[in-house]
Amino acid sequence: MAIVSMKQLLEAGVHFGHQTRRWNPKMAPYIYMERNGIYIIDLQKTVKKIEEAYNFIRSVSEDGGNVLFVGTKKQAQDSVKEEAERVGMFYVNARWLGGMLTNFKTMRTRIDRLMQLQKMQDDGTFDMLPKKEVIKLTNEITKLEKYLGGVKDMKKLPGALFIIDPRKERNAIAEARKLRIPIVAIVDTNCDPDEVDYIIPGNDDAIRAIRLIAATMANAVQEGRQGSDSEEIAADPQINDDIDTENGAAIGETPAEKSDGEDLG
Structure with a gap:
């Protein structure tokens, strides 16, 4: 069974990218199509990347490492704090202070x-x-x-960083890379995926999308802390069977979550 279902991703608006005039060409492999001036993210790839990130975060936690949750934009502040605290992890949800790491x-x-x-x-x-x-x-x-x-x-220094919006958190990214601390991040269509070790292609502006993915990464921490002996979680075959239908359904929608007080682009 998949960690996050296609239905959850769609309902949270994870598939809505930025306006086409503001994009990073390096994100092209993760874009399903363009609709009404907005890029639609390929959720099939998002599901797989979430699983990769989940398994990595779980392994860090299982080995006794800590995960630092970082999200200072308004839409991310509450989710970052609540999900980090829920699993006993650390967080930065206000300004990143230079030299934090x-x-x-x-x-x-x-x-x-x-x-x-x-x-x-x-x-x-x-x-x-x-x-x-x-x-x-x-x-x-x-x-x-x-x-x-x-x-x-x-x-001590964290074993990994989980970041909402690498563009916003440039300083955190730079410090983590300098210290070779692995980075997991929600990467929207205007971001550079090369800066991140484990990318999660998705909407980094919508509150519901951020909360869903932050909660999923927190669950990975929790599972790792419990010392689960289960094997790494693989993609649910059912998802691959239904993916074109789900992505097709996403095309006809409008990015309502992008107007949740967030900047469209």
Whole structure:
């Protein structure tokens, strides 16, 4: 049985790419066709790529590695946080701070500062400080928590990154590549697939599409943590039998999810 069904992908709008005027030719192999100025992503290939990414993330987790979920665009913030937290992983859903990975030791000092301030807040130290100082320190906590709250328990570099929109997360991509940390990412039709180790061709703008794929990668982490002895999951033959029908159905639809407050292109 496939990890994600064609019906789920279609309902989430994963097949809607960007406008044809904004595309990366390297994504041509993953495009099914163009419809009304919008590229339709080939979901047969998406299904296979999701399975490859799932099996990889599961193996990282099974070996004791952590996965850092990254998605700072508005549409991705909630899903990234919720799915990472659900399986005890780390996340960045606000601005990516330079050196998050490549200058990890220095980043840890900022995290230590956050932990120290939170301890002071909890143990009553703030009650003994002047009100003006408390306001200043509280603001510092808020800022540090916003940018570092999702990684404050990350004691070592992650075994992999799961990224929503490589174009948006260029800095995270660059740091991971420099450190040879494998990257899994949702790659829309305007992205460069060469920057990613495990690409998932799909809509990186629609909230439902992002949530579906983020949840699937989180499930892979969870399965790996459970030490599953099951063999790698292969594509469901039934999907290949029905794929042309499903892709055909997608052609006649309109990219409603792209208007969920998201930029079409």
